[in-house]
Amino acid sequence: MRGVAYACFAATVAFLLCVLAASPLLPQGPLDELIEGEEDMPRPPGDRPRPELPPRPAELDEPGVLLGEGFLAKRSLVQDESLGWITDIRAGELDPAPGPEIGIAGKRGALFLDDGGAVKAKVPFMARAGHVDIIDVEGDGVCEFMNRGGSDGVASLIPHSGRITWIYGGEPGGVMDMAAGDVDGDGRPEFAVGFGGGSGVHLLDADGARLWTRLDGNVWQVGMVDVEGRGHPQILHSNARGRLLVRDAKGDLAIQSDPDVYVGSFSLSTWPVHGDRPLVITAGEKTLWLLTPGGATVATLEAPHCLHWARVWAAPAVLRPDEPSYLAVVATFALWQRSLLYVYEPGGGLVYQETLEGVCQAVAAHRFPGDEADTLLVGGEGQVWAHQP
Numbered sequence: 001m002r003g004v005a006y007a008c009f010a011a012t013v014a015f016l017l018c019v020l021a022a023s024p025l026l027p028q029g030p031l032d033e034l035i036e037g038e039e040d041m042p043r044p045p046g047d048r049p050r051p052e053l054p055p056r057p058a059e060l061d062e063p064g065v066l067l068g069e070g071f072l073a074k075r076s077l078v079q080d081e082s083l084g085w086i087t088d089i090r091a092g093e094l095d096p097a098p099g100p101e102i103g104i105a106g107k108r109g110a111l112f113l114d115d116g117g118a119v120k121a122k123v124p125f126m127a128r129a130g131h132v133d134i135i136d137v138e139g140d141g142v143c144e145f146m147n148r149g150g151s152d153g154v155a156s157l158i159p160h161s162g163r164i165t166w167i168y169g170g171e172p173g174g175v176m177d178m179a180a181g182d183v184d185g186d187g188r189p190e191f192a193v194g195f196g197g198g199s200g201v202h203l204l205d206a207d208g209a210r211l212w213t214r215l216d217g218n219v220w221q222v223g224m225v226d227v228e229g230r231g232h233p234q235i236l237h238s239n240a241r242g243r244l245l246v247r248d249a250k251g252d253l254a255i256q257s258d259p260d261v262y263v264g265s266f267s268l269s270t271w272p273v274h275g276d277r278p279l280v281i282t283a284g285e286k287t288l289w290l291l292t293p294g295g296a297t298v299a300t301l302e303a304p305h306c307l308h309w310a311r312v313w314a315a316p317a318v319l320r321p322d323e324p325s326y327l328a329v330v331a332t333f334a335l336w337q338r339s340l341l342y343v344y345e346p347g348g349g350l351v352y353q354e355t356l357e358g359v360c361q362a363v364a365a366h367r368f369p370g371d372e373a374d375t376l377l378v379g380g381e382g383q384v385w386a387h388q389p
């Protein structure tokens, strides 16, 4: 039943947005943004819409701190509308220039900052992408950009120049998500693509050529993680039944689990207080669920106002020099045009909650030079905020 309710709700969202899009009475600018947000919602075809959407809670109307005022000091790190919605923030050797960078990727381009936060370089994308992650295909210290999909039904690999290396899609249902990892251990990454409808999971080689197809319904999200300790990643994905499946390099099922919560979209993040393996993090009702990739519940975290259809991103962060890592989670509610930042102390208690304006799809921890603790970097719409403890 959970699966049916989830699917019905997602279909309602898609249906209502189509109605909105067709209305000549609405202004086009904000509507474009609303539809852009809808790209990130799972959309199963063929389900009948349900009549009601949950209204935005009045407590979320005004952006601001709901819990833990003074715990973090917030400032704007980047404001650049031409980047589009920020979808990934990553530090490392990413750019041909010497020294590490902070890479900030959005739907329309990427920005590289030096270690202190000053702009070093900018790369506009030739075509607007969906959810973009920063990756390094060859491991040569110059990053590429993985367009995971959610826009125009396709995924793509974007070289450092911002042009296009390859595009993949064209199947009924459209691309829901894509993830990269060297699943066969030959030193080059493969790309696993998840489709809506019944088109399943496809594995591509590094050049974007298809290696195999495994059929499944509504593959909402795909990840790459070394589930069984084999020394190279396996393919992890969810499906229409809200299950988690693990596949090997040949596409064969290694694990199929039925977690305690319906898993549609999810993020992967470590949280050192629960070990060094990545956890699956997914949203539930007023709760965030932390699962093993094998589907076992590790922890549940109190998350006021959270709903099942939120998409979440998470990062561990050292916010007190003498304490284990905290966990920062951004949950985004595209239809409400709001996001929530939750911060949990090492024991799992919620210590900070803030309502953010717009759609936020990235959170990272960064240690600025001279600091004794991490600063949280949160990506919004053409904007990155720094939250410093």
Ligand SMILES: [Ca+2]
Binding pocket: 136, 137, 138, 139, 140, 141, 142, 143, 144
């Ligand atoms: Ca590279």
Ligand SMILES: [Ca+2]
Binding pocket: 181, 182, 183, 184, 185, 186, 187, 188, 189, 190
């Ligand atoms: Ca490989």
